[in-house]
Amino acid sequence: MHNLLAFKHVVVTAEVGDKREISSLSDMIEFLTEWAKTGESKTWEIAMKACNAAQSGELDPQVARNAFIAFARRSKILVPEDTKYITVKPSVAGFGGFAM
Secondary structure (H helix, E strand, O other): OOOOOEEEEEEEEEEOOEEEEEEEHHHHHHHHHHHHHHOOOHHHHHHHHHHHHHHOOOOOHHHHHHHHHHHHHHOOOEOOOOOOOOOOOOOOOOHHHOOO
16 A cells, blocks of 8 residues: 655665665565565564555554664664765776776
8 A cells, every 4th residue: 555655765785885775665675575585583574564564554654664774773784874975986998907
């Protein structure tokens, strides 16, 4: 029911150097489903139940978001809101990798 409900995004690190913005119940459920392959935890279970309950309209989506944040924090994948992003693109153009 509320699977497309958008809210303030949560940024998590999916893999080394890969950040994902989670901004809806659908995004949370998709991420949690993918995470299940790497090993579940108690906070994962709570977050998944909260997301499913919010999706069916039994729980406020903001409560599910808070449960997801607790899971991400506990799993050490939560990117703090005040983090600045710097993008570095390596450039190799001839001359053995040295710019001239």
